[in-house]
Amino acid sequence: MTPSKDWMAIEDYVNDPSFEVGVNSFLDYAFQKLGTDNIRCPCCECVNGEFGEREKVRQHLIVYGVVKRYTFWFHHGERLEQEPQLVCDGDDGDDNIAEENENELDEMLGIIRDLYPECNNVGSSSNDSNLEEPNADAKRFYNLLKDSQDPVYEGCKSSRMYVLLKHLHIKTLGRWTNESFTMLLDFLKEDLLPKGSNLPKSYNKSKKVMKDLGLSYQKIDACVNDCIFYWKENEKLNACNICGASRWKSNKHNGEEKCKSNGKRIPQKTLRYFPLKPRLQKLFMCSKTASLMTWHHGKKKKDGTMRHPVDGTAWESFDTEHPNFASDPRNVRLGLASDGFQPFANSKTSYSIWPIILIPYNVPLELCMKQSNMFLSMLIPGPKGPGDAIDVYLQPLIEELKDLWEVGVETFDAATQRHFQLRAALMWTINDFPAYAMLSGWSTKGYLACPCCLRDTRSMRLPHGGKECYMRHHCYLPMNHRWRKNKKSFDGTVEREGPPQPSSIDDILNELKDLENIILSKDPSVKTKISHEVRGDNWNKKSIFFELPYWKTNLLRHNLDVMHIEKNICDSVLGTIMNIQGKTKDTLKSRHDLKDLGLRPTLHPIKVGDKWKMPPAPYTFFSSEKQKFCNFLKELKVPDGFSSNISYCVNSKEAKISGLKSHDCHVILEHLLPLAIRDLLTPLVREALIELSLFFTLLCAKVLNVDDLKQLESQIPITLCKLEKVFPPSFFDVMMHLPIHLANEAIMGGPVQFRWMYPIEQYMYKLKSYIRNRAHPEASIAEGYLAEECMNHCSRYMQSIETRFNRLDRNYENSQGHDDTLPIFSHSGRSLGAASVRDLEKGELDEAHIYILKNCDEVKPFLKQEN
Structure with a gap:
């Protein structure tokens, strides 16, 4: 049991003998827990940065005093799961404040421990002979640990990290601008807090916490015509090696390349990519979400009902095709969604940004399509949509998905307290009909517009309307149905053919052989020309998703929205x-x-x-x-x-x-x-x-x-x-x-709520709200999303303040009722306005009396006496 820590708060530690008693009890506890000859010294001079023997540490503590905020003895063997500490007799101060401070510290330490599980025991047992320089993760761990213990100013009850995260959380919920947040920090630091407070001076400096939490994104330059990425072997190019367009922006008047104030040239197009691996890892490293990631295991219904994608035949077929992947329920199943949106409200400017969003389907159905369960994977820049060249932008994601399938990434599972090799697979895409064509490669225009019927689409062109119409649905009727011979009611023909048969994956891959490695570009002079009339189909390209080893085995690759x-x-x-x-x-x-x-x-x-x-x-x-x-x-x-x-x-x-x-x-x-x-x-x-x-x-x-x-x-x-x-x-x-195919897709994929665009459209509306700088909408969205992601992760631990995970519903009903009234009048709910009082009419009183006599259990004994 942890000894009392009251001695740490003694101001006159030199003359108070109880301070020395506390030091000795601390040393006994630390050496017993760690079992080593050297421990970290928590004096005000060393601040847990130096190691020493017992007598050396004791002298330092008596001479220099102890770091007062070091109330959780992490470096000296204390863990969160331990029993509460002993409390000395007598007045222990304000219990409520102490409990609040302890809760704050526990919340911060919970975040840090889950983020760096491999560092939880760093420094707990060290000798002078085997001291090593901490690695990068350990350094970040120690920085966060120090922030979680350092007060905002001397004597403050809250730590620097807690105050900073709480302010960032309020900024996110309240949608503050970066400038207003900086103004608040400046006001607090200069006019409200004592001199020497260690709050950051600006929002940019406070973002260091997000970096230490492991959340970031990459910027990759792209050709202005969407021909190539400037990465890997093309990283050092100054111009596109396909269309010849310059990589850098230039001045319209003199043709010189534009540069920032620091001398760096400005690229014409930049993709912002949010790596998937660390985000999947955090789902398992977070003790609040780790157990949810295996919810789907054993949840498949055997009564013929479907409530989740796990109940669909596509999930079952994937498990059958890849038993090794299915053997570990922690492996993640993903859905990919994409659509373009206009970032500027009420603007005549034509501008389209395309986010790529990933959705893990492992979690319970009530959490599956929540915005907190969605990852922004990348932001494809405007001002024009990528079209078929979206495959160029998907390269980093596809490469990461291939690695997650073939190798995986070592991940700590907070639910089992064990490391495992995390793998992931993409189940399908979610998109509207035009985006369906971009992602699948099958054009959704013309007389073969149906991506399910493919070559066998039944359509005709109307001579006066000038458009294709898709009738002949009587071909889906049984062969002996009387409507098949009814020419007058339909398109004037007798239907003798059966319904279109779905093409096999081998047939599809055979049709796509000649479309591999074609040039996808907005520059018509270099783009590979595709003639649908000559080919006899509507393929524009071979989708980049076929580079995934398992994609051809997926039963449902793209969803109709x-x-x-x-x-x-x-x-x-x-x-x-x-x-x-x-x-x-x-x-x-x-x-x-x-x-x-x-x-x-x-x-x-x-x-x-x-x-x-x-x-x-x-x-x-x-x-x-x-x-x-x-x-x-x-x-x-x-x-x-x-x-x-x-x-x-x-x-x-x-x-x-x-x-x-x-x-x-x-x-x-x-x-x-x-x-x-x-x-x-x-x-x-x-x-x-x-x-x-x-x-x-x-x-x-x-x-x-x-x-x-x-x-x-x-x-x-x-x-x-x-x-x-x-x-x-x-x-x-x-x-x-298209409704002709929707029921079959529901059998394969499960309920449409997990495969339609409603939650995606709501998510894109939220991304749109991040835009503060109209000159750089993509950068605004990226920074806003990063802050939101950081706060979503941290707020799972912060129970002492209102967050998205503990706030009341808009129509919250108080289910407790009123104990001081009869049960028939004690209903759940709350009023929406001020109450008004009036006397009941005689008819209303009679109705109330009859209702009580028939429904109130408390009246029944009196009725029996009367009878």
Whole structure:
């Protein structure tokens, strides 16, 4: 048991005999714990930096005194798991303050110990004969340990590290600018704290803590035309060896290279790369998250339900293909997400930044898609999106993923207190439809736009509309289905073919043989030309993901994004049934296409003089129906958090809807549309739209059933055929075709909540909020993310302040109720405003009495007596 430390606080240690008694008890404890002849000297002169024998250390302590902040004897054998220290009799001062200080120190030491587990015993046993210079990690460990013990100023109860981390945490939560944080530090240091306080003077100097915590990023220059990276063998080049473009920015007037104030030249493009290995290691080194990283092991449901990607066939197939990887549940499964965003709000400037985000799927389902569980892997700079050349920027990540697969990285597991070789694998990508083409290499435009059907995509070009339409969904029906012979209702042909068959991975790799090592560049003079007509397919490149040894064995390599599919389908449905100009698919050109195809003669355009007249269609509202539909959405009341206020998007006077966001479309398509049209439109149109709505409602459930998904997979072709029978061909763009594949992807990948873009879009909105300097948006995001990442890691340990991990929910309900009232009146919850008091009417009193008599257990004994 640790002896009392009260002697350390004695001011007049020279004349107080109890100080010498405390020194002797400390020395007895230290030599007993360490079992060595030499220990570190904690006197004010040596500050644990020098070793000495017992008598030497004793004399130093009596002469120079002890470092008062060294209350946790880490270098002398004390560990956090030990029993509490002995307390001397008598007045021990303010217990609450002492307990708070001890909690602060424990929080800081918890962070340090988890970050540098290999250094926990450094210096605990040393002799003069075997002293060694500390390595880099040990030096950082000692620096952090010193910061966790040094007071902000002499006599302060809080350490320098605690105060600094708390201020940085508040800065992150409050979204302070760097300048405002520097101003606060300057005010505290100059005007509030005593002279000689050791707080840093600026934000830049306080960032040293982040570096010691092991969080950083790399900057790699890139060709302005996205041809190459200036790294490895190209690191010293001054110009691109493919297109010849200069690596450096130049003055437009005189052509001279631009330089910073320190004389360094300024690159035209710079990728900011956040290494993956140290971030994965921290998940295991952190005692708060290490045990969560094996949550998925043994969690696969055997009742046919799916709640997590571990329940999907893709996860199971990967385990079967790679049993060695699957044998250790600590190996990490990752998802990769990417999309571009405009960093400047309300700006006409065309600018696109592309973040690459990684998501570990090992953790519990409620934490999986939280922002604290996402890693920013890289920031691809603007002002233009990378296009197919995104593979050039993905090189560092792919190289690191290959190393994590083949070799791994030695990692300390705080849950088992053992080192192990950590490995990781990429399961799939998450992206919208244009980004799907960039990452997969299959163009999502043209007559072969479907990346699932590939060469067997069924489409036709509309002569008047000038666009591809994707009909012929009756080919997915059973071969004996009567609709296969119905020419008039569909595209005018008898369907004798079966559904498209998925291409095998061998066939895909064979098609991609001639696309290896092609030049991906924005410079058209050097970019490799690809002709889809000559090739007979839509491949633009062989994706860089195929460099991963296991990628070809992945069952689901790229996910179709349900979020954007719902958004586009909802826009098409609402635009057509409400006849919204610019969004409706029912145009004069589409009516001419109907006439050329010989379909639905009642809808063919009629020429009246020099103009064409369009007969009313069964799939559009009449004016009264349109007004009724708008009033329904305008007056709708929903629970808090169910959706945004959709009424803001509805103009009931003009019967118009505009400005719907993706989630608004999600709510309307799945929940509101069936209610709003229940007595509108014709039965055929209403039935088809309600079935489409039901499909997405069941698909987006948080708990999926495999049998239900198989039923959805067989039902969606019928639903799309019903839509084909009433809507014009122009209605069926590629987005209306993609639902045919969604149920099968859910069987492979699990619930869509882990594979759609909603959490990614929210994360990118957060990245956008980091921008302070519009001249350097990428640098602003990188620095803001680094600070956020550092605080997220540290705040897991900081229970004494409000953090993202312990703050109350926005709609927090007090579940304790009120002990001083009857249980039937003691409900959980809290008021949203001031209470108002009034007398109950007689009818209300009678209702309350009846309710009490029927529901209150405390009344039952009295009722029995009466009876």
